[in-house]
Amino acid sequence: KKYNFKDSKVIKEIDLLKNLHSWSAQGNLDPIVVEKAKGIYFWDSNGKKYFDMSSQLVNVNIGHGNMKVIEAIQEQAEKMTYMGPGFAVDVKSELASKLLDIAPKNMKKVFFTIGGADANENAIKMAKMFTGRDKIFSRYRSYHGATYGAANLTGEPRRFPAEPGIPGFIKFFDPYLYRSPVDFKDEEEACNYYLEQLTEQIIYEGRDSVAAIFLETVTGSNGVIIPPENYLKGVREICDEFGILMVCDEIMAGFGRTGEWFACDNWGVVPDLITFAKGITSGYLPLGGVLVSQDIADFFNDTTLMCGLTYSGHPMGCAAGIATLDVYQEEGLIKNSKLRGKVLGEELELLKEKHPSVGDVRYIGLFSAIELVKDKVSKEPLVPYGQDPGKIMPLILSKLIKQGFFTYTHENIIIVAPPLIIKEEEIKEAMQIMDRVLSEVDEMLK
Ligand code: PLP
Numbered sequence: 205k206k207y208n209f210k211d212s213k214v215i216k217e218i219d220l221l222k223n224l225h226s227w228s229a230q231g232n233l234d235p236i237v238v239e240k241a242k243g244i245y246f247w248d249s250n251g252k253k254y255f256d257m258s259s260q261l262v263n264v265n266i267g268h269g270n271m272k273v274i275e276a277i278q279e280q281a282e283k284m285t286y287m288g289p290g291f292a293v294d295v296k297s298e299l300a301s302k303l304l305d306i307a308p309k310n311m312k313k314v315f316f317t318i319g320g321a322d323a324n325e326n327a328i329k330m331a332k333m334f335t336g337r338d339k340i341f342s343r344y345r346s347y348h349g350a351t352y353g354a355a356n357l358t359g360e361p362r363r364f365p366a367e368p369g370i371p372g373f374i375k376f377f378d379p380y381l382y383r384s385p386v387d388f389k390d391e392e393e394a395c396n397y398y399l400e401q402l403t404e405q406i407i408y409e410g411r412d413s414v415a416a417i418f419l420e421t422v423t424g425s426n427g428v429i430i431p432p433e434n435y436l437k438g439v440r441e442i443c444d445e446f447g448i449l450m451v452c453d454e455i456m457a458g459f460g461r462t463g464e465w466f467a468c469d470n471w472g473v474v475p476d477l478i479t480f481a482k483g484i485t486s487g488y489l490p491l492g493g494v495l496v497s498q499d500i501a502d503f504f505n506d507t508t509l510m511c512g513l514t515y516s517g518h519p520m521g522c523a524a525g526i527a528t529l530d531v532y533q534e535e536g537l538i539k540n541s542k543l544r545g546k547v548l549g550e551e552l553e554l555l556k557e558k559h560p561s562v563g564d565v566r567y568i569g570l571f572s573a574i575e576l577v578k579d580k581v582s583k584e585p586l587v588p589y590g591q592d593p594g595k596i597m598p599l600i601l602s603k604l605i606k607q608g609f610f611t612y613t614h615e616n617i618i619i620v621a622p623p624l625i626i627k628e629e630e631i632k633e634a635m636q637i638m639d640r641v642l643s644e645v646d647e648m649l650k
Pocket residue numbers: 261319320321322324347348349350420424425453454455456457481482492
């Protein structure tokens with residue numbers, strides 16, 4: 205059968221008829237038919253313009269349509285689209301070298317993957333091989349990917365389809381201070397509490413049984429949860445004490461999102477492994493990977509690295525990655541994230557002051573979240589955890605999107621994470637839309 209795929213109605217109709225969409229009941233979807241994307245904007249088939257205030261899935265950090273990356277992809281396609289992972293290829297050597305230049309200094313080698321989930325899958329295996337131990341710790345409010353192993357790492361409900369799960373995957377609590385069950389005197393007391401709890405849990409699980417602790421350095425889709433000042437340093441010390449590997453999942457938080465190349469740079473903490481994806485190519489092509497420290501790199505000199513992917517180190521992805529890293533550097537985007545992040549933070553604080561529905565705002569660089577509540581004092585979430593029977597959050601999201609503010613929500617949280625090229629005026633203009641929609645949410649509370 206022949207369809208006219210130039211007709212936006214046909215595009216949408218066939219999309220709904222023949223494509224399965226992620227994380228959705230398929231019955232009542234209403235996808236935007238997108239026609240083009242440039243910079244921090246994209247346009248639908250009716251010519252309506254949207255601010256891309258989540259950088260799609262917090263990956264299009266350099267913005268859409270950057271010609272430097274597009275041309276690098278075109279050049280690579282003409283030269284050589286694919287070569288197997290066993291070969292030495294110029295772009296793979298160059299990207300590894302560029303990455304290691306910007307990564308924390310203890311990082312010595314990289315294993316390239318296709319995306320984030322498989323980066324975590326491989327990091328799990330490396331940690332198990334290196335330590336000879338079985339157990340893997342990760343946190344409840346985390347998302348580490350949707351493949352089976354990564355879903356077992358994940359703590360939030362997106363892990364449930366992988367339940368009852370792989371034995372040895374243990375969850376611990378996040379230092380999520382806004383919703384902490386204990387009324388702490390200050391951040392330091394809270395930090396100590398969570399670190400002591402983690403230590404106790406490791407001892408109960410067996411001092412010599414834990415291979416790795418995985419954490420999103422700054423928790424992303426579960427609400428931009430920023431660790432208290434000494435938390436990551438404390439986790440590092442616990443890992444050293446028990447011979448556990450510290451794995452920072454920087455898939456969302458890496459590549460300038462928090463105002464530093466890697467989020468762990470904000471606290472000067474050096475993990476043993478870093479997983480990355482998303483921002484490495486800004487979504488222009490799929491690519492991810494695992495950075496490993498000297499000790500781990502050395503270990504695999506004599507021990508076989510039992511990891512492999514047909515597309516590990518795909519030349520197209522590597523070419524896109526090199527050009528993307530150049531763009532971050534040439535356009536000063538890491539610094540921009542920090543500078544514009546201040547503006548975004550001020551806007552968010554104003555919203556929190558003004559709107560009864562805003563319980564908390566959290567931000568670091570251009571990575572931020574607005575947490576909605578029924579009541580500021582009781583902090584009761586606008587929708588209960590894991591449930592939204594009244595479809596309130598989709599309603600709020602649709603109001604934002606209708607007014608040209610594209611982003612996504614998770615539980616009772618709205619993510620705001622625009623491309624790192626965004627200008628001050630653009631942040632202010634977009635946040636006016638947020639302000640109007642939050643006024644409507646305030647009304648819903650009455
Ligand atoms: N880890 C984190 C922190 C993420 O945010 C994501 C994706 O959103 C992943 C892992 C999974 O990455 P991917 O979707 O590329 O498999």
